[in-house]
Amino acid sequence: MNPEVFPCRDKYFEQTMWQRKDLLGLEELSPEEIRQVLSIAESFKEVSTRGIKKVPALRGKTVVNLFYEPSTRTRVSFEVASKRLSADVINIAIEASSVKKGETLIDTGRNIEALKADIIVVRHGSSGAAEMLARHVGVSVVNAGDGWHEHPTQALLDIFTLKEKLGKIKDLKVSIIGDIAHSRVARSNIWGLTKLGAKVTVCAPKMLIPPGIEEMGASVTHNLDEALKDADAVNVLRMQFERDENTAFPGRLQYFKTFGITQARLDKANKDIIVMHPGPINRGVEMSSEVADGVNSVILEQVTNGIAVRMAVLFLVSAVREEKNETIN
Amino acid sequence: MSKPKKIRTILCAEDIRRTLYRLTHQILEKNPVSCAIALIGIQTRGVYIARRVKSIIKEIENIDIPVGVLDITFYRDDLTVIGPKPVVRETKIDFDLNDKVVILTDDVLFTGRTVRAALDEIMDFGRPKRIEYLVLIDRGHRELPIRADFVGKNIPTSQEEHVEVKLKEADGEDKVVLIES
Numbered sequence: 001m002n003p004e005v006f007p008c009r010d011k012y013f014e015q016t017m018w019q020r021k022d023l024l025g026l027e028e029l030s031p032e033e034i035r036q037v038l039s040i041a042e043s044f045k046e047v048s049t050r051g052i053k054k055v056p057a058l059r060g061k062t063v064v065n066l067f068y069e070p071s072t073r074t075r076v077s078f079e080v081a082s083k084r085l086s087a088d089v090i091n092i093a094i095e096a097s098s099v100k101k102g103e104t105l106i107d108t109g110r111n112i113e114a115l116k117a118d119i120i121v122v123r124h125g126s127s128g129a130a131e132m133l134a135r136h137v138g139v140s141v142v143n144a145g146d147g148w149h150e151h152p153t154q155a156l157l158d159i160f161t162l163k164e165k166l167g168k169i170k171d172l173k174v175s176i177i178g179d180i181a182h183s184r185v186a187r188s189n190i191w192g193l194t195k196l197g198a199k200v201t202v203c204a205p206k207m208l209i210p211p212g213i214e215e216m217g218a219s220v221t222h223n224l225d226e227a228l229k230d231a232d233a234v235n236v237l238r239m240q241f242e243r244d245e246n247t248a249f250p251g252r253l254q255y256f257k258t259f260g261i262t263q264a265r266l267d268k269a270n271k272d273i274i275v276m277h278p279g280p281i282n283r284g285v286e287m288s289s290e291v292a293d294g295v296n297s298v299i300l301e302q303v304t305n306g307i308a309v310r311m312a313v314l315f316l317v318s319a320v321r322e323e324k325n326e327t328i329n
Numbered sequence: 330m331s332k333p334k335k336i337r338t339i340l341c342a343e344d345i346r347r348t349l350y351r352l353t354h355q356i357l358e359k360n361p362v363s364c365a366i367a368l369i370g371i372q373t374r375g376v377y378i379a380r381r382v383k384s385i386i387k388e389i390e391n392i393d394i395p396v397g398v399l400d401i402t403f404y405r406d407d408l409t410v411i412g413p414k415p416v417v418r419e420t421k422i423d424f425d426l427n428d429k430v431v432i433l434t435d436d437v438l439f440t441g442r443t444v445r446a447a448l449d450e451i452m453d454f455g456r457p458k459r460i461e462y463l464v465l466i467d468r469g470h471r472e473l474p475i476r477a478d479f480v481g482k483n484i485p486t487s488q489e490e491h492v493e494v495k496l497k498e499a500d501g502e503d504k505v506v507l508i509e510s
Contacts, residue, residue: 055403
């Protein structure tokens with residue numbers, strides 16, 4: 001642990017107490033709660049460096065991954081995180097489940113609860129799906145991405161990586177480039193970063209900037225060089241061609257020319273600028289391969305840190321749920 | 330009206346210093362310098378004790394002993410009881426444990442549950458030749474079949490009493506007090 005990166009860790013625990021059964025988004029979290037997750041994640045990161053990469057903290061608990069949308073990174077990351085905590089993991093592939101027969105999200109959730117699972121990790125195409133599920137089940141719900149709304153663990157791991165690299169979040173200048181309108185990653189990052197005192201700029205073609213983004217605390221630019229200038233870090237989003245390619249998006253080549261991150265463009269920015277991407281990368285669309293694999297890129301470190309952050313989230317929510325159950329009984 | 334709590338000093342700073350010298354001599358008597366010793370302190374005051382023992386060994390034998398730091402939170406058997414406020418501190422054992430004699434250190438031995446968790450955690454880091462256990466205070470009331478190899482002072486207590494070990498590194502002074510309820 002680097003004491004300069006995480007000063008006075010114990011203070012966080014004295015001041016705050018994690019009381020959430022669920023993690024649904026960063027909008028609802030206080031800065032202290034965010035810091036608590038980051039701090040515990042730092043301890044969990046060390047676990048993955050051990051010979052035996054496992055601790056018994058969630059032994060006997062069951063985590064169900066309920067993914068209504070395709071995902072490699074997030075699902076595998078939650079699975080690895082659960083296993084390193086000694087929990088049992090069940091992955092429900094929607095394609096082969098009763099959802100295909102018309103079962104609703106709430107019914108599926110209640111059935112998982114009846115199987116005595118402890119945590120449901122849910123990804124869903126509709127904004128608010130995780131929140132709705134959490135209202136209808138007693139088990140803990142962790143949002144692994146809901147529509148265009150939030151993807152809290154991705155933002156937490158982005159913030160964790162930034163803090164690890166740069167030592168702080170407060171007063172950092174972070175630019176988020178790309179499809180802001182359809183991005184839950186962008187929304188969660190804006191909430192989390194601004195709560196911790198960073199200055200966030202979003203940069204995209206006009207049609208990909210949603211109305212009201214300034215009210216979340218972000219400034220807007222349509223000029224990539226302006227977004228890169230003076231930035232400490234840049235978080236590059238994936239162009240989501242699968243959503244509605246024909247209407248909202250410029251062509252891939254045209255996008256790359258105007259908004260793609262190339263080495264030549266980076267050379268004009270702060271030389272230590274951190275380049276992040278939540279994956280999967282469209283090489284040659286959002287950024288060149290040279291940048292994705294270059295010295296400024298922390299993309300693979302983000303993946304590693306994702307495990308620690310998700311271990312921290314699972315650990316915190318499971319402890320609260322236990323407590324609530326005891327009160328009910 | 331509740332009675333004011335009685336606070337009795339059991340060890341003063343000088344007592345603690347002498348006790349740690351005695352315990353260190355006992356460690357060295359049992360484990361000649363030729364065998365590889367490592368110290369592992371249980372967070373947080375066990376860590377300070379381990380560091381002090383390290384410097385006493387350095388003073389006596391002029392050898393450097395590695396010190397590891399252990400946080401047992403993830404190995405506790407009462408995670409569900411302590412609820413949502415688990416305090417998680419650093420764990421750092423950056424040396425090879427295999428075939429070493431590990432001296433596990435803590436401030437107070439009470440129920441023995443912390444040691445049980447610590448032993449499990451150490452086993453996940455490697456296979457020491459032997460683990461020995463050093464505590465400054467043994468206050469009794471074991472809930473598991475565990476005993477310490479090196480004990481600073483045995484203090485008979487009642488369940489309601491509270492033993493507080495204060496160390497300069499954390500509390501600004503060296504002192505052990507018994508708080509009677």
